[in-house]
Amino acid sequence: MxxxxxxxxxxxxxxxxxxxxxxxxxxxxxxxxxxxxxxxxxxxxxxxxxxxxxxxTKDSLQAEMNTLRSRLVISQGLSSHKQVAFTFDDGPDTHFTNQVLDILKKEKVSATFFVCGNNVEAHPDVVKRIDQEGHSVGNHSWNHPDLSKKDQATVNQQISKTNDAIQDAIGKKPTLFRPPYGARKGGIVDGEAQKLNMKVILWSVDTLDWNHKSKDQIMEAYHREFKPGGIVLQHSAGNEGLKETVKALPEMIRDLKSKGYEFVTVDKLIGVPAYQ
Ligand SMILES: [Zn+2]
Structure with missing residues (x-):
């Protein structure tokens, strides 16, 4: 009562x-x-x-989820849900991606990896590991160009060729696409993603970890920007500065766990299948 x-x-x-x-x-x-x-x-x-x-009510939550699911471009989940979706871009490599996977495995946390096609082709075993350990694989273009400056045919090729490489590695074609730099001016990128039955996934927290930030700076960005339903942008390949991402990750996980958050893949956060 x-x-x-x-x-x-x-x-x-x-x-x-x-x-x-x-x-x-x-x-x-x-x-x-x-x-x-x-x-x-x-x-x-x-x-x-x-x-x-x-x-x-359950009905109003369902209505909110339906609205979210119907969107083509998404940068965060429902603010009424204590959920977080970690995302790791630009991999896979054989160094930082494996370190990130080791931490996620130890902490029993799921995440989403937006991979580049050329890296998938070079390291298919790491993509298999991502999939086998319960994470989702999303598309991050073939070789990371600024797609807002490319024509329609090139944008389509960048996405399609990467989907094919992911399918070759894990036998599944993704539904989640993250444009490099989040660049999608003019509607071509969104249009091509839609034609390929994909969602455009941005983020609500940018740790700027690719830009040689310290562990403390990464944590400051997280504390400043994170809200329930947040999609956190991190990287699992790129430059030596990502050793700070690896240092910050357990601390961020501990903080979110202490606040009762559920760690979900982006597809689960927005209620769509990860693969088509
Ligand atoms: Zn990227």
Whole structure:
């Protein structure tokens, strides 16, 4: 009975007990029928003063998820979910990618790796490891050009050729595409991704780890920018500065675990299949 604290909720409880079918309270200006307030649907009741009684139902969560899933370009999950999606770009290599995978394995954490086709071709065994250890593989172009400066045919080739390389390595074609630098001016990149049945995945937290940041600077960026449903951009190949990514990763995981976050792949965060 702890949830029946506020006056508004007491009214609802009273109405339920007497079998009354009047409309009570208001959530975001929408009247709620008492008969809809079954225990099954009543997930959370925020303790506010009248007249606003904020209700979050399974139906409204489902509606939010449907809206998110319908978008072509996504930079974060639902802010009502205590979930985080780690993403690692530019790999695979045989050095940092394996170190990142070792940490994720030890911590039992899932992530998404946006890989470049030329690196997939060079290190197919590392892509297999990513897949076998429960992470998702996304497409990050063939060789990391700024696609906003390329014509339609080149953009299509960069994405398609990488999909083929990923399929050769793990037998599956991805649905998630992240343009290098997030560059997608003019609609060509988004259009080609859509034609290839893919979602364009950006991020909500940029650790700037590719730019020789220290572990402390990476952690500062994370603390400054992270919100529930966040997609965190990190890298698993590129330059020696990524040793700081490897140092920051366990600390970031510990912080999120202590706050009760669930670590999910991007496909799970947005409710779409990872592969087509
Ligand atoms: Zn990149």
């Amino acid at each position: 702890k949830i029946f604290r506020s006056l508004g909720v007491t009214l609802i409880a009273g109405a339920l007990l007497t079998g009354c079918t009047n409309y009570v309270g208001a959530a975001d200006s929408k009247l709620i029928s008492v008969k809809d307030l079954t225990q099954e649907k009543l997930l959370t009741v925020q303790d506010r003063t009248l007249p606003a009684v904020k209700l979050t």
